[in-house]
Amino acid sequence: MMVQNTSPAMNAPPTVLPAWVAIALAATGDVVYELDLNQGTITWHGEIEKLFGPGMTTVTQMKPRRFYQMIHSNDLSLRINAIESHMSSRTAYDCEYRIRRHDGLFVWVHDRGMAECDAAGQPTVLRGVIRSIHQRKQTEAQLTHRASFDELTGHFNRQRLRDRLQDSLKQAQRYGHFGAFLVIGLDKLSLINEAYGHDAADTVIVRLGQLLEAQTRVSDSIGRIGGDLYGVVLPRCSPDKMGVVADKILRACRDAAVETNAGRLQVSVSIGGVTFPGMSQSAFDIMTKAESALHQAKGRGRDCFIEYHQSDEQMEAHRSHMEIGHSVVEAIKEGRAMFAYQPVVDSQTAKPMFYEALLRLRSPSGELIPAGKFIPAVEHVGLARLVDRHVLEMAVEDLMANPELSIAMNISGLTVAEHSWLRALIGKLQDKPxxxxxxxxxxxxTEALRDIDESARFVQAVRDLGCKVALDDFGAGYTSFKHLKALEVDIVKIDGGYVRGIHENRDNRVFVHSLIELARTFGLQIIAECIEEEAEANHFREEGVQFMQGYFFGKPEVGVPKI
Known part of the structure; x- marks a missing residue:
């Protein structure tokens, strides 16, 4: 709201601030201003030199025109619009913009204020507070950059390159032209690391990125997608041209010795490539195929290029996946997707503490189909996002309808990298703690370790909402201390392959014990899944594991459990 001034003095002198206000302003670095709309002057209070830069110490007043000239040209309209909106809505104006300091540098500020009106309701004075937020803006810019770019090389990270690849795939499908994707792997980088140290290895990685820039077009996209891996998206590139680009990269690497702090090092690369669209339905599918071709290139002696080709068996599998994907979409449309709930019990009391919601489809004939029968096909044909979005909707609906219910839901590894699913989760739960x-x-x-940085950001965002995150199949991907520290999950579920028959397998007992100790180091809750025998349950009780799950305690049952 605007403040009404009923004083008869129309042109009162600027306010003299009390001493304690001046002290507070000095402590915070804020600057208070008064814009006299009748006199056309701005009076400043506070240590304006900190805000406007050296040389502004003696300035206490200025014309509005001069101040507007200090505001960045791209931001001036933001402040004008904020004040105009304030005049009409009578709520405090609040905006952020950049100003040019006296030394020529631009800094970000936050400006918030309110107009004072005379008895007739006409604004006479604008009073506000300006605070420097430059450090926050720099931090936000750094975080935004890190979310998209590799810190060592400055190239795209895996997620950002996957986004570019997905865009190129859509363009190729829409306009009927080819694109290509290359995965370039440094040969035996681990030997360089061991013999010459991390600095030399990092220098080689950076140099490879520079060589790739020199051998590709401006329209191509380069990203570091792993420790020793780069990916290159080649829009509008035929299979023949893909081979030409790969050969250029191979020759450039053979001809270029890399200068490091350990001396000149000769390196080589192996390359796998695939053209699209073909039968590829997603960027993940394309990257998987290119990485498969790269492994073939390394297996053939390295320093070569292999193009991915689908065998007759793979083509038949693709057709089968497409048919399954179609049936899944139909099942969702027709309301034949549902949860089967399996209890996760307290190890000591066997009382259900929460339930895992396992996706099931009911076929037109009435058969109940478990997720393992269709999820691989769903991921292959690029429908994981659709299915996981529907699973989220089902889970939230059941939770809201049953206030005593707590559930765990699975999502595809592909969804961890999909920002749209995370936005949907936030939209549904941000006001429902x-x-x-x-x-x-x-x-x-295994999927969390594929891109540990992206997974860590996903986990943090989910936990910020108040949800918990569980790491499933714990032990299958050989998570290290470093990985667990980075991920910051709440729960780990020991991989069922190590749980079955553990009382009869000494090697598994030793390995699982080390996993349990690792999880305890971080104060994580532990679930032993796939418990089918009493002897298995007794073993994990003795280990002090908090929760257990498996057919021994209850099979998955369709329908919300009665609590």
């Missing part, structure tokens, strides 16, 4: 605290999101260990 009671629902969020009863939801556990499960991600598999």
């Amino acid at each position: 009671d629902v969020a605290r009863r939801l556990i999101v499960e991600i598999t260990e």
Whole structure:
């Protein structure tokens, strides 16, 4: 609201601030201003030199025109619009913009204020506070950069390159032209690391990125997708041209010795490539095929290029996946997707503590189909996002309808890298803390380790909502201390392959014990899944594991459990 001034003095002198206000301003670095709309002057209070830069110490007043000239030209309209909106809505104006300091540098500021009106309701004075937020803006810019770019090389990271690849795939499908994707792997980088140290290895990685820039077009996209791996998206590139680009990269690497702090090093690379669209339905599918071709290139002696080709068996599998994908979409449309709930019990009391919601489809004939029968096909044909979005909707609906229910839901490894699913989760739960605290999101260990930085950001965002995150199949991907520290999950679920028959397998007992000790180091809750025999349950009780799950305690049952 605007403040009304009923004083008869129309042109009162600028306010003299009390001493304690001046002290407070000095401590915070804020600057208070008064814009006299009748006199056309701005009076400043506070240590304006900190805000406007050296040389502004003696300035206490200035014309509005001069101040507007200090505002960045791209931001001036933001402030004008904020004040105009304030005049009409009578709520305080609040905006952020850049100003040019006296030394020529631009800094970000936050400006918030309110107009004072006379008895007739006409604004006479604008009073506000300007605070420097430059450090926050720099931090935000750094975080934004890190979310998209590799810190060592400055190239795209895996997620950002995957986004570019997905865009190129859509363009190729829409306009009927080819694109290509290359995965370039440094040969035996680990030997360089061991013999010459991390600095030399990092120098080689950076140099490879520079060589790739020199051998590709401006329209191509380069990203570091792993420790020793680069990916290159080649829009509008035929299979023949893909081979030409790969050969250029191979020759450039053979001809270029890399200068490091350990001396000149000769390196080589292996390359796998695939053209699209073909039968590829997603960027993940394309990257998987290119990495498969890269492994073939390394197996053939390295320093070569292999193009991915589908065998007759792979083509038949693709057709089968497409048919399954179609049936899944139909099942969702027709309301034949549902949860089967399996209890996760307290190890000591066997009382259900929460339930895992396992996706099932009911076929037109009435048969109940488990997720393992269709999820691989769903991921292959690029439908994981659709299915996981529907699973999220089902889970939230059941939680809201059953206030005593707590559930764990699984999502595809592909969804961890999909920002749209995370936005949907935030949209559904950001104002429902009671629902969020009863939801556990499960991600598999192998997929989490595929891109640890992206997974860590996903986990943090989910936990910020109040949900918990569980690392499924713990032990399958050989998670290290470093990985667990980076991921910051709440729960780990020991991989069922190590649980079955553990009382009869000494090697598994030793390995699982080390996993349990690792999890305890971080104060994580532990679930032993796939418990089918009493001897297995007794073993994990003795280990002090908090929760257990498996057919020994209850099979998955369709329908919300009665609590």
